[in-house]
Amino acid sequence: MSVDILPGPVRLGLRRGGIEILQFVRDRTALVFTFFFPALLLLLFGSIFGGDDGDGVGAARVFTASMIAYGLVSTSFVTMGAGLAMDREDGTLKRLRGTPVTAPAYFLGKLLLVAVLSAAEVLVLLACGVLVFGMPLPADAGSWLTFGWLFVLSVVACGLLGIAASALVRHARTAGAILNVPVVALQFLSGVFINPIDQLPGWMITLASVFPVKWMAQGFRSVFLPDTAAGSEAAGSWELGRTALVLGAWCVLGLLLCLVTFRWSDRGES
Amino acid sequence: MPENAVDVRDVVVTYGEVTAVDAVSLSVPRGSILALLGNNGAGKTSLLQVCEGFRSPAGGSVRVLGLDPIADHDALMPRLGIMLQSGGVYPWATAGEILRLFASYSARPLDVDMLLDRLGLRKFARTRFRRLSGGEQQRLSLAVALVGRPELVFLDEPTAGMDVGARQTTWELVESLRADGVTVLLTTHLLDEAESLADHVVIMDNGVVAATGTPAELTAAAGIDLLQVRADPGLPVADLAGRLDAKVTEDAPGEYAIAGALSTDALAAVLAWFAARDAQVTSVNSRRRTLEDVYLALTASGGVVR
Numbered sequence: 001m002s003v004d005i006l007p008g009p010v011r012l013g014l015r016r017g018g019i020e021i022l023q024f025v026r027d028r029t030a031l032v033f034t035f036f037f038p039a040l041l042l043l044l045f046g047s048i049f050g051g052d053d054g055d056g057v058g059a060a061r062v063f064t065a066s067m068i069a070y071g072l073v074s075t076s077f078v079t080m081g082a083g084l085a086m087d088r089e090d091g092t093l094k095r096l097r098g099t100p101v102t103a104p105a106y107f108l109g110k111l112l113l114v115a116v117l118s119a120a121e122v123l124v125l126l127a128c129g130v131l132v133f134g135m136p137l138p139a140d141a142g143s144w145l146t147f148g149w150l151f152v153l154s155v156v157a158c159g160l161l162g163i164a165a166s167a168l169v170r171h172a173r174t175a176g177a178i179l180n181v182p183v184v185a186l187q188f189l190s191g192v193f194i195n196p197i198d199q200l201p202g203w204m205i206t207l208a209s210v211f212p213v214k215w216m217a218q219g220f221r222s223v224f225l226p227d228t229a230a231g232s233e234a235a236g237s238w239e240l241g242r243t244a245l246v247l248g249a250w251c252v253l254g255l256l257l258c259l260v261t262f263r264w265s266d267r268g269e270s
Numbered sequence: 271m272p273e274n275a276v277d278v279r280d281v282v283v284t285y286g287e288v289t290a291v292d293a294v295s296l297s298v299p300r301g302s303i304l305a306l307l308g309n310n311g312a313g314k315t316s317l318l319q320v321c322e323g324f325r326s327p328a329g330g331s332v333r334v335l336g337l338d339p340i341a342d343h344d345a346l347m348p349r350l351g352i353m354l355q356s357g358g359v360y361p362w363a364t365a366g367e368i369l370r371l372f373a374s375y376s377a378r379p380l381d382v383d384m385l386l387d388r389l390g391l392r393k394f395a396r397t398r399f400r401r402l403s404g405g406e407q408q409r410l411s412l413a414v415a416l417v418g419r420p421e422l423v424f425l426d427e428p429t430a431g432m433d434v435g436a437r438q439t440t441w442e443l444v445e446s447l448r449a450d451g452v453t454v455l456l457t458t459h460l461l462d463e464a465e466s467l468a469d470h471v472v473i474m475d476n477g478v479v480a481a482t483g484t485p486a487e488l489t490a491a492a493g494i495d496l497l498q499v500r501a502d503p504g505l506p507v508a509d510l511a512g513r514l515d516a517k518v519t520e521d522a523p524g525e526y527a528i529a530g531a532l533s534t535d536a537l538a539a540v541l542a543w544f545a546a547r548d549a550q551v552t553s554v555n556s557r558r559r560t561l562e563d564v565y566l567a568l569t570a571s572g573g574v575v576r
Binding site (some may be wrong): 004005006007011012014016019022023026028090091092093094095096097098099101102168265 | 323324344347348350352354356357358359360361362363367371372375376377378398414420467548
């Protein structure tokens with residue numbers, strides 16, 4: 001018997017990521033609404049609260065930086081969770097279960113999709129910030145390096161948590177409603193829509209510190225705002241080391257939750 | 271290497287209080303085609319799902335290519351081709367993109383263009399899945415199951431929704447699989463599909479095996495069910511009926527019909543009866559029971575024949 005070597009999970013994951021992106025781009029409704037909503041919120045918040053906040057940093061710039069965190073949560077957590085629920089309901093996962101595609105390859109494909117969507121979302125939000133609110137982009141490589149690891153940790157953590165959260169969704173049609181509850185609550189708790197964050201009650205900031213969104217928003221503010229703005233943070237500094245630790249911990253926790261909760265199918269199937 | 275590609279022993283599938291499959295056993299020899307036949311709710315798809323590793327049985331055991339479909343899932347899947355009834359295909363991707371994607375999952379896939387040609391899908395290669403008709407989607411689903419060069423194929427109602435031409439093409443393809451040594455386990459509602467394709471037929475009714483055998487065995491066991499005799503008109507048919515467990519009529523002058531389960535002895539008695547009346551028999555036609563008759567008799571009566 002000849003020895004046939006099956007494609008590995010990375011190759012399968014890349015192929016699956018390709019078809020996932022193709023699907024998403026061709027479904028114009030999903031495409032428009034995924035990118036439109038965070039940008040619309042940014043334009044609204046930036047226009048309503050857009051004055052100079054007194055320390056030389058326009059509120060619209062702060063919102064732009066914070067809204068990148070919201071955009072990433074929206075594209076990675078919600079898109080991943082809802083997409084998985086849909087794949088489970090419409091038989092995509094069942095069909096894949098009957099092929100050599102493994103769970104890691106499937107997850108890799110999905111993560112590739114949300115990474116591309118998240119990158120595009122960031123570009124849309126930055127374009128709004130730069131073109132509408134005159135936000136300058138950082139000129140130093142260090143800031144972009146920080147942006148890079150923040151982006152990767154955020155997408156991976158939120159994507160994995162989205163996979164885990166999909167286990168809570170019984171019907172794909174309710175996925176958006178269910179998944180947006182923690183997202184919207186965490187946006188407010190984490191000060192994404194509140195500038196500066198120290199306007200929030202102390203207990204709220206403490207609670208938000210457990211979850212990734214507060215750290216993501218704070219991290220992106222460190223990238224796009226001047227260092228003088230660090231004084232407006234709850235701790236009076238950017239806390240980048242702690243941000244990396246918290247996001248890294250959520251990546252690990254998200255992976256564990258995925259392994260525990262992931263189901264290929266519903267209705268008692270294996 | 272085990273002789274049978276599939277061995278199912280006393281498998282039970284339950285959904286809560288409902289028993290969908292009740293102690294079913296069957297075997298599929300390598301390189302053969304077995305058709306699971308039954309009404310909706312007979313338990314065919316549940317049994318198939320157990321063989322595919324999608325569902326754990328509540329009782330009994332299953333070996334597929336000598337492996338456990340759940341415990342040995344990763345080792346088994348590259349060797350299987352599974353055609354589902356519906357779902358799980360990307361609506362926005364084209365037929366060609368979908369088939370190439372599934373081909374990329376395999377170590378040694380079939381040539382995608384050749385498969386598109388064989389199933390008459392070449393002209394739809396650039397058509398998005400959502401724009402394909404039901405029959406075209408079904409053919410693509412079959413192509414997806416076959417593209418990985420499987421040793422064993424599970425086909426769940428493979429020709430549902432297909433027109434006559436597409437059905438014929440599909441049958442030819444399934445027959446060519448057998449010629450290549452591939453084992454096929456298919457479910458179907460279509461009796462002519464089972465009769466013309468399958469080496470073995472298992473008729474399921476209410477979760478149990480109602481009958482099993484080759485199509486010839488199943489129909490032969492039921493024998494001849496109608497004899498049409500042309501002879502002199504006006505013979506006393508009530509007298510013949512009284513001698514047989516059959517219904518005898520003279521449908522037109524000199525055209526007699528004897529309907530019932532006619533044994534060899536009964537056939538001899540019929541001709542002897544005509545001879546005893548010096549009637550000149552000019553024509554005798556018999557009708558063998560079809561698989562459809564067997565199936566209807568079994569599923570209507572709830573009877574179990576082994």
